Amino acid sequence: MAAKTKRSGISTLFNAVGFVFAAVLVLHAVFVLTGFEATNGLTTSVARAAEPLAVFFPGLLDAGNPTLQVLADYGLAAVFWVLVAGLLGRIFG
Template structure:
């Protein structure tokens, strides 16, 4: 019989919290990497990277596929501002999506009191 004062008396609950914490970490890592690719594309374009370079083409192709349909949502006159908005907004959105998912996972992973 477990002591009611013991904070981790339920091994299944502890395991579930551990798995949810691991999933939250993976979600944070993946959404952060996606945002990093988008920001890296912005930096490469602003700095005038060679568009024929293989690395530049790879980053551009990845960035184009990760914009969530927001690329060219706003058509602006300045090409630099256009790139910043077209890829910056999706980067922020990916970070927000990741933060919400992590928050939900942590909410479900919170220990429950046995009083409910």
């Protein structure tokens, strides 16, 4: 049986920030794939926030299909932020 370890506040903070970054990226992908209006304020705000969070992933893979391209670009970036946040949480937690 594994012993329970208490997580520190900084570990929880890292994980929460990584989750928020990933949620913004996934929300942007959902907006693009479902065809939400680009003039909508929420859609525009999420798109502006998602672009820098996608770091180097847009265009990294060439999917050939626009739907798969959006999923690859923003899905990989979301997974990246969750993994980085988890790793930082373990290191500093």
